[in-house]
Amino acid sequence: MSEHIVTKKQYAHVFVILLILTLTTSWAAYFDLGKLNVVVALVIATIKASLVVLFFMHVYWQTKLTKLVVVSGVAWLALLLWLTLTDIVSRGWLPFPGK
């Protein structure tokens, strides 16, 4: 297992990007985008989380297998949300109360 050495400069870069994204989140909060409010906040948060996982947690430099593990974690979360939404979204499609 080759340990990748990450320079302080690289960490600093990622850190600055994270700060900028944080500012973007708070800046975006001043606009009412309707339904998109949540979407924008979540997209920025996802980018930030990915940066942390890729660089602070070194996944970017790891083997394919490690990356696969990380991706499956995310994929399984997507699965949970997706199939749960098949229920939540389609409630009330039938003309009977409660269905």
Add this chain to the structure above:
Amino acid sequence: MITAIAPPRENYLTHEYGIKSWLLTQDHKRIALLYLGAISFFFFLGGIFATIIRLELLTPPGDLVSSQTYNKLFSLHGIIMIFLFMIPSIPATLGNFLVPMMIGCKDLAFPKINLLSWYIFMAGGALILYAMLRGGVDTGWTFYVPFSTSYANTYVILTAVGIFIAGFSSILTGLNFIVTIHRMRAPGLTWFRLPLFIWSMYATSVIQVLGTPVIAVTLLLVAVERGFHIGIFDPALGGDPVLFQHLFWFYSHPAVYIMVLPGMGVISELVSVYSRKRVFGYKFVAFSSVAIAVLGFLVWGHHMFVSSQSVYASLIFSFLSFMVAVPSAIKVFNWTATLYKGSISYDTPMLYAFGFIGLFTIGGLTGTFLATLGFDVHVTDTYFVVAHFHYIMVGGTMMAYLGGLHYWWPKITGRMYHEGWAKLSALVVFLGFNLTFFPQFIMGYLGMPRRYHAYPPEFQVYHVLSTAGASVLAVGYLIPAIYFIWAMRYGQPAPDNPWGATGLEWQTSSPPPPENFEITPVVTQEAYDYSILEEMTVG
């Protein structure tokens, strides 16, 4: 193949003595035995609750215990049996012992984490026991909201936190197995030379790692809503109760495969050894484990057909549930095909294997009944469901666990058990099991609800049969407990390979030395290559 009994060599049981050498051990074989002790205790405890439940149900009125006590009894029975016995049963005992032995290495990848997982398990178990002593819990093992978060006045948080903690031991065991199987296989042991037990342990581990965090979070949310009245699930607080069921079953349906996949792995080993044949369609059996692990995550909504889940979602989940029956059926067909023209012997482990195949098939088929929307509405929350999952968990996994214990007992302890008693008890278990649970299909279909302690008199005949069966079953479990303990001291010393099996674990001494193999084995054949063994015997 008769191996002369070697002079006693140093083995993992004798190379160190004293309680400290056990409690601080990092040897996967000793940790397996620590787990064996712990889960046997929990099985016994869960069994006591089952006994009281069956006694109560002997007569129609609720006369032995109060309804409140009855609720606690079935809750504790389910919680202890599922989280503290079934889930760790085969992986943490046989899996812990066998994974490194079968792949020809000295230990798991992370021996200290392995020991840690046992301590975490014991801590979780202790908390659940503490909750039990304080007065228990009455939500059922399913913790459905809003009852569990807003109305139950029992020790919900304590129990939930206990399960939360025990879950981490399950995650750590899974992680350890995955890394070990990837990185520590003996030279020459390619993926398609692995014993099928390893494939099924691998698939199980994937479910443990990907699924368990979700139940942990869910139970934590229950504790948060109950403790701080933050609205997550309770509609009165602005939550969604059906969301709880989604989260709960996202783990708990895959969890049923955590319980049964390891059993399927054991059966693949047994069927092959005792028919002296390579498992028919090895690759299909191997990949069906992986398919079950993945598809198992797509069907949870079949527990929610009457929960006000949308009909469209129910349709999808019903369809997907039929899909998951396919890989399970592949296994059953392939085990049966393995028997064809095999040289079959009826040793005790094989009797259990036969039991598994038949009973699992009934359990699996009734599962597809339940996945059928119209039928499920009729039998939801009746004894039909209870019979279904006991056919799989007790008729299936429990049989595989006992079969596996008998099969590997000579390797684990270095002693043989009494074959006559063993065969007798296998028979008693099979008869007792069917007498206990088959009547439950009938009464469930006729409308006997689950989780009630009083019932209309017309159901009594089935309950009497069931209670009688449970007594027979209890005897069937007690006999092995006695002769196993007896054999540890007085049994015939076991040869290294009493069954003439292939597989690396049989090539080292019984019991194995602390580091498993004196020299690292090199693998040059496929698993279950009995043609070679025959040549050796003849030649």
